Amino acid sequence: EAQVTQNPRYLITVTGKKLTVTCSQNMNHEYMSWYRQDPGLGLRQIYYSMNVEVTDKGDVPEGYKVSRKEKRNFPLILESPSPNQTSLYFCASSFTGLAGQETQYFGPGTRLLVL
Amino acid sequence: QKEVEQNSGPLSVPEGAIASLNCTYSDRGSQSFFWYRQYSGKSPELIMFIYSNGDKEDGRFTAQLNKASQYVSLLIRDSQPSDSATYLCAVNKGYSTLTFGKGTMLLVSP
Numbered sequence: 001e002a003q004v005t006q007n008p009r010y011l012i013t014v015t016g017k018k019l020t021v022t023c024s025q026n027m028n029h030e031y032m033s034w035y036r037q038d039p040g041l042g043l044r045q046i047y048y049s050m051n052v053e054v055t056d057k058g059d060v061p062e063g064y065k066v067s068r069k070e071k072r073n074f075p076l077i078l079e080s081p082s083p084n085q086t087s088l089y090f091c092a093s094s095f096t097g098l099a100g101q102e103t104q105y106f107g108p109g110t111r112l113l114v115l
Numbered sequence: 116q117k118e119v120e121q122n123s124g125p126l127s128v129p130e131g132a133i134a135s136l137n138c139t140y141s142d143r144g145s146q147s148f149f150w151y152r153q154y155s156g157k158s159p160e161l162i163m164f165i166y167s168n169g170d171k172e173d174g175r176f177t178a179q180l181n182k183a184s185q186y187v188s189l190l191i192r193d194s195q196p197s198d199s200a201t202y203l204c205a206v207n208k209g210y211s212t213l214t215f216g217k218g219t220m221l222l223v224s225p
Contacts, residue, residue, distance in 0.1 A: 042217035043159070043203065090158055102147065102207050106158040
Protein backbone atom coordinates (compact mmCIF):
# COMPACT_ATOMS: atom_id res chain seq x y z
CA GLU A 1 0.00 0.00 0.00
CA ALA A 2 1.32 3.42 -1.02
CA GLN A 3 1.69 5.51 2.07
CA VAL A 4 3.55 8.06 4.15
CA THR A 5 4.24 6.98 7.72
CA GLN A 6 5.22 9.07 10.70
CA ASN A 7 6.43 8.10 14.15
CA PRO A 8 5.59 8.71 16.86
CA ARG A 9 1.96 9.68 16.40
CA TYR A 10 1.78 11.34 19.81
CA LEU A 11 4.60 12.75 21.88
CA ILE A 12 4.79 14.63 25.16
CA THR A 13 8.18 16.03 26.05
CA VAL A 14 9.84 18.76 28.12
CA THR A 15 11.56 21.93 27.06
CA GLY A 16 15.08 21.38 25.79
CA LYS A 17 14.98 17.63 25.33
CA LYS A 18 16.03 16.79 21.78
CA LEU A 19 13.58 14.77 19.74
CA THR A 20 13.21 13.34 16.26
CA VAL A 21 10.03 12.65 14.35
CA THR A 22 10.56 10.13 11.59
CA CYS A 23 8.87 10.18 8.20
CA SER A 24 9.04 7.50 5.55
CA GLN A 25 7.38 7.05 2.16
CA ASN A 26 7.24 4.00 -0.09
CA MET A 27 6.22 5.70 -3.33
CA ASN A 28 9.72 6.61 -4.52
CA HIS A 29 8.77 10.30 -4.49
CA GLU A 30 11.56 12.80 -4.89
CA TYR A 31 9.95 15.62 -2.96
CA MET A 32 9.17 15.56 0.73
CA SER A 33 7.99 18.27 3.11
CA TRP A 34 7.21 18.98 6.73
CA TYR A 35 4.30 21.13 7.86
CA ARG A 36 2.93 22.26 11.15
CA GLN A 37 -0.73 23.02 11.70
CA ASP A 38 -1.97 25.35 14.38
CA PRO A 39 -5.47 26.67 15.09
CA GLY A 40 -6.10 29.89 13.24
CA LEU A 41 -2.80 29.69 11.37
CA GLY A 42 -3.45 26.78 9.04
CA LEU A 43 -0.79 24.57 7.52
CA ARG A 44 2.64 26.13 7.30
CA GLN A 45 5.64 24.57 5.62
CA ILE A 46 8.71 24.05 7.81
CA TYR A 47 11.24 22.47 5.44
CA TYR A 48 11.19 20.66 2.16
CA SER A 49 13.52 18.43 0.20
CA MET A 50 13.74 18.03 -3.56
CA ASN A 51 15.97 14.99 -3.42
CA VAL A 52 18.62 13.19 -1.38
CA GLU A 53 20.94 15.69 0.33
CA VAL A 54 18.90 18.63 -1.03
CA THR A 55 16.83 20.51 1.55
CA ASP A 56 15.54 24.06 1.88
CA LYS A 57 13.67 26.22 4.35
CA GLY A 58 9.96 26.72 4.19
CA ASP A 59 7.97 29.46 5.88
CA VAL A 60 8.69 28.60 9.52
CA PRO A 61 12.07 26.80 9.79
CA GLU A 62 13.31 28.34 13.07
CA GLY A 63 13.97 25.72 15.74
CA TYR A 64 13.88 22.78 13.33
CA LYS A 65 16.38 20.72 11.38
CA VAL A 66 15.93 18.08 8.73
CA SER A 67 18.06 15.63 6.83
CA ARG A 68 17.58 13.60 3.68
CA LYS A 69 20.18 10.85 3.55
CA GLU A 70 17.90 8.38 1.81
CA LYS A 71 15.11 9.00 -0.67
CA ARG A 72 12.44 7.36 1.43
CA ASN A 73 13.19 9.04 4.79
CA PHE A 74 12.92 12.66 5.90
CA PRO A 75 13.22 13.05 9.68
CA LEU A 76 12.35 16.26 11.52
CA ILE A 77 14.66 17.16 14.38
CA LEU A 78 13.94 19.52 17.24
CA GLU A 79 17.28 20.12 18.92
CA SER A 80 15.87 22.07 21.86
CA PRO A 81 12.08 22.01 21.81
CA SER A 82 10.13 24.90 23.28
CA PRO A 83 6.44 25.19 24.20
CA ASN A 84 5.72 27.26 21.07
CA GLN A 85 6.56 24.17 19.03
CA THR A 86 3.54 22.39 20.46
CA SER A 87 1.60 21.60 17.32
CA LEU A 88 0.29 19.00 14.91
CA TYR A 89 3.00 18.02 12.43
CA PHE A 90 2.50 16.50 9.01
CA CYS A 91 5.01 14.98 6.67
CA ALA A 92 4.17 14.87 2.98
CA SER A 93 5.70 13.42 -0.14
CA SER A 94 4.93 14.48 -3.65
CA PHE A 95 5.49 13.82 -7.30
CA THR A 96 5.23 15.96 -10.40
CA GLY A 97 2.48 14.83 -12.74
CA LEU A 98 2.47 14.82 -16.51
CA ALA A 99 0.93 18.27 -16.58
CA GLY A 100 3.62 19.63 -14.29
CA GLN A 101 1.39 19.72 -11.25
CA GLU A 102 2.88 18.65 -7.96
CA THR A 103 0.58 16.43 -5.94
CA GLN A 104 1.28 15.99 -2.25
CA TYR A 105 0.26 13.09 -0.07
CA PHE A 106 0.24 13.49 3.68
CA GLY A 107 1.20 11.24 6.53
CA PRO A 108 -1.18 10.67 9.47
CA GLY A 109 0.30 13.43 11.61
CA THR A 110 2.26 13.68 14.86
CA ARG A 111 0.75 15.55 17.75
CA LEU A 112 3.51 17.10 19.87
CA LEU A 113 3.14 18.69 23.28
CA VAL A 114 6.16 20.47 24.75
CA LEU A 115 5.87 21.23 28.46
CA GLN B 116 -2.29 40.57 1.27
CA LYS B 117 -2.26 36.94 2.30
CA GLU B 118 -1.14 34.51 -0.36
CA VAL B 119 -4.14 32.18 -0.26
CA GLU B 120 -7.39 33.33 1.27
CA GLN B 121 -10.49 31.39 2.19
CA ASN B 122 -13.52 32.22 4.28
CA SER B 123 -13.17 30.34 7.55
CA GLY B 124 -16.86 29.54 7.71
CA PRO B 125 -18.58 27.55 8.86
CA LEU B 126 -20.54 27.16 5.67
CA SER B 127 -23.78 25.39 6.51
CA VAL B 128 -25.82 23.62 3.83
CA PRO B 129 -28.66 21.10 4.04
CA GLU B 130 -28.17 17.57 2.83
CA GLY B 131 -28.62 17.31 -0.93
CA ALA B 132 -27.73 20.95 -1.62
CA ILE B 133 -24.75 22.32 -3.52
CA ALA B 134 -21.89 23.57 -1.38
CA SER B 135 -19.71 26.27 -2.92
CA LEU B 136 -16.25 26.86 -1.49
CA ASN B 137 -14.12 29.75 -2.67
CA CYS B 138 -10.45 30.64 -2.65
CA THR B 139 -8.40 33.56 -3.93
CA TYR B 140 -4.65 33.74 -4.38
CA SER B 141 -2.25 36.62 -4.77
CA ASP B 142 0.63 35.27 -6.87
CA ARG B 143 -0.09 35.37 -10.60
CA GLY B 144 2.81 32.95 -11.11
CA SER B 145 0.91 30.17 -9.39
CA GLN B 146 0.79 27.11 -11.57
CA SER B 147 -1.54 24.54 -10.10
CA PHE B 148 -4.29 24.51 -7.54
CA PHE B 149 -5.47 21.86 -5.16
CA TRP B 150 -8.41 21.14 -2.92
CA TYR B 151 -7.86 19.01 0.16
CA ARG B 152 -10.42 17.75 2.63
CA GLN B 153 -9.45 17.44 6.27
CA TYR B 154 -11.51 15.80 8.97
CA SER B 155 -10.84 16.94 12.51
CA GLY B 156 -7.55 15.53 13.81
CA LYS B 157 -6.81 13.76 10.53
CA SER B 158 -4.40 14.46 7.69
CA PRO B 159 -5.40 16.42 4.60
CA GLU B 160 -6.74 14.24 1.81
CA LEU B 161 -6.43 15.33 -1.82
CA ILE B 162 -9.78 15.75 -3.55
CA MET B 163 -8.88 17.47 -6.80
CA PHE B 164 -6.31 19.54 -8.59
CA ILE B 165 -6.73 21.92 -11.50
CA TYR B 166 -4.22 23.86 -13.59
CA SER B 167 -6.17 25.12 -16.60
CA ASN B 168 -8.84 27.79 -16.68
CA GLY B 169 -12.35 26.42 -16.63
CA ASP B 170 -14.09 23.57 -14.90
CA LYS B 171 -12.92 20.12 -13.94
CA GLU B 172 -15.42 17.55 -12.73
CA ASP B 173 -14.86 14.40 -10.71
CA GLY B 174 -17.97 12.70 -9.44
CA ARG B 175 -19.87 15.10 -7.15
CA PHE B 176 -16.96 17.54 -7.12
CA THR B 177 -16.25 20.33 -9.61
CA ALA B 178 -13.23 22.59 -9.41
CA GLN B 179 -13.33 25.92 -11.21
CA LEU B 180 -10.32 28.07 -12.01
CA ASN B 181 -10.18 31.64 -13.25
CA LYS B 182 -6.58 32.79 -13.46
CA ALA B 183 -7.48 36.29 -14.62
CA SER B 184 -9.47 36.81 -11.42
CA GLN B 185 -7.03 34.71 -9.36
CA TYR B 186 -9.92 32.68 -8.12
CA VAL B 187 -10.49 28.97 -7.63
CA SER B 188 -13.60 27.29 -6.30
CA LEU B 189 -14.91 23.87 -5.36
CA LEU B 190 -18.52 22.84 -5.83
CA ILE B 191 -19.90 19.81 -4.05
CA ARG B 192 -23.17 18.57 -5.48
CA ASP B 193 -25.68 16.51 -3.52
CA SER B 194 -23.86 17.32 -0.26
CA GLN B 195 -23.84 14.57 2.35
CA PRO B 196 -23.28 14.77 6.11
CA SER B 197 -20.04 12.84 5.52
CA ASP B 198 -18.81 15.84 3.51
CA SER B 199 -18.69 17.85 6.73
CA ALA B 200 -15.02 18.73 7.11
CA THR B 201 -12.57 21.55 6.59
CA TYR B 202 -11.63 22.17 2.96
CA LEU B 203 -8.17 23.49 2.26
CA CYS B 204 -7.24 25.36 -0.88
CA ALA B 205 -3.57 25.05 -1.84
CA VAL B 206 -1.52 26.76 -4.52
CA ASN B 207 1.69 25.45 -6.06
CA LYS B 208 4.21 27.97 -7.30
CA GLY B 209 7.01 25.54 -7.95
CA TYR B 210 8.78 22.53 -6.59
CA SER B 211 7.48 21.66 -3.16
CA THR B 212 6.29 25.22 -2.51
CA LEU B 213 2.71 24.44 -1.72
CA THR B 214 0.96 27.28 0.10
CA PHE B 215 -2.28 26.55 1.92
CA GLY B 216 -5.21 28.70 2.84
CA LYS B 217 -6.52 28.41 6.38
CA GLY B 218 -9.47 26.37 5.26
CA THR B 219 -13.26 26.62 5.19
CA MET B 220 -15.32 24.49 7.54
CA LEU B 221 -18.31 22.90 5.84
CA LEU B 222 -21.26 21.59 7.83
CA VAL B 223 -23.88 19.51 6.05
CA SER B 224 -27.00 19.01 8.09
CA PRO B 225 -29.27 15.94 7.61
